[in-house]
Amino acid sequence: MDLPDFVRSGNQAVDPELYDIENEAIDRSGHVWDELERLAPWTGRVLLDLGCGSGFWLPRYQDAAKVIGVEPDTSLLHIAQGRTGKAQVLHGSAEHIPLPDDAVDVVHARFAYFFPTVDFDPTPGLLEVGRVLRPGGTLVVIDNDTEEGEFADLLKASSWATSQGQDIYARDWWRSKGARTTTVMSSWEFDSRGDLEAVLRLEFPEGVAGDWLETHPDRNHLSYGYLLHSWYQG
Numbered sequence: 001m002d003l004p005d006f007v008r009s010g011n012q013a014v015d016p017e018l019y020d021i022e023n024e025a026i027d028r029s030g031h032v033w034d035e036l037e038r039l040a041p042w043t044g045r046v047l048l049d050l051g052c053g054s055g056f057w058l059p060r061y062q063d064a065a066k067v068i069g070v071e072p073d074t075s076l077l078h079i080a081q082g083r084t085g086k087a088q089v090l091h092g093s094a095e096h097i098p099l100p101d102d103a104v105d106v107v108h109a110r111f112a113y114f115f116p117t118v119d120f121d122p123t124p125g126l127l128e129v130g131r132v133l134r135p136g137g138t139l140v141v142i143d144n145d146t147e148e149g150e151f152a153d154l155l156k157a158s159s160w161a162t163s164q165g166q167d168i169y170a171r172d173w174w175r176s177k178g179a180r181t182t183t184v185m186s187s188w189e190f191d192s193r194g195d196l197e198a199v200l201r202l203e204f205p206e207g208v209a210g211d212w213l214e215t216h217p218d219r220n221h222l223s224y225g226y227l228l229h230s231w232y233q234g
């Protein structure tokens, strides 16, 4: 399938193994997972992980009736397809989901596609999600909080990351679509300082990562705020 809208990710597609280490560091306290479960429980339901990347999170949905991953990047799709036998992993994108109407109960999009900015309007993806969600179904978009927490401080210092947009714009965009935004404060916790250093250098320009590492010499963790945008199919 030709997916002209798809933009290859600058982190996971560059180094999928290192991005696994980043994913392992995310939310070890489970605060984000608790909130996801509250907003859109998936036990016994059909769940779509949209923009699932290399499928790191697919095994986490063992309690779903069915798990589907959709990913546009064929290099990551291949890894995702081997992640768990429970998941069906399909080539597609937010704008082109290869599923029939009313096929799923819950959609999660984690750091994938839904980054509204003055230059990018993800309405086509939202319409497509609305098509595949059953009435009463829920989309939850997991995004960075660019205001609160130490990760937000790094984002503020980084020109790469700010191109993904600011909280106020994203919050207003989601509100205009009838969605609700909740905030969750969690953390990145790495097994080693080396892992933290490698991931910071993957995600941020050298000056930003280097400055943070120099001013926090004994740290393997940092606070990390999330925005969860939840949108209900009427």
Ligand SMILES: C[S@@+](CC[C@H](N)C(=O)[O-])C[C@H]1O[C@@H](n2cnc3c(N)ncnc32)[C@H](O)[C@@H]1O
Pocket (backbone or CB within 6 Å): 005, 006, 007, 008, 009, 011, 012, 023, 050, 051, 052, 053, 054, 055, 056, 057, 071, 072, 073, 076, 092, 093, 094, 095, 109, 110, 111, 112, 113
């Ligand atoms: C930062 S990665 C996150 C992957 C995965 N959700 C995770 O948390 O491990 C962003 C993902 O969004 C995917 N992506 C890019 N454009 C997309 C689109 N138009 N529709 C769906 N996914 C897209 C990328 O290929 C990549 O896999």
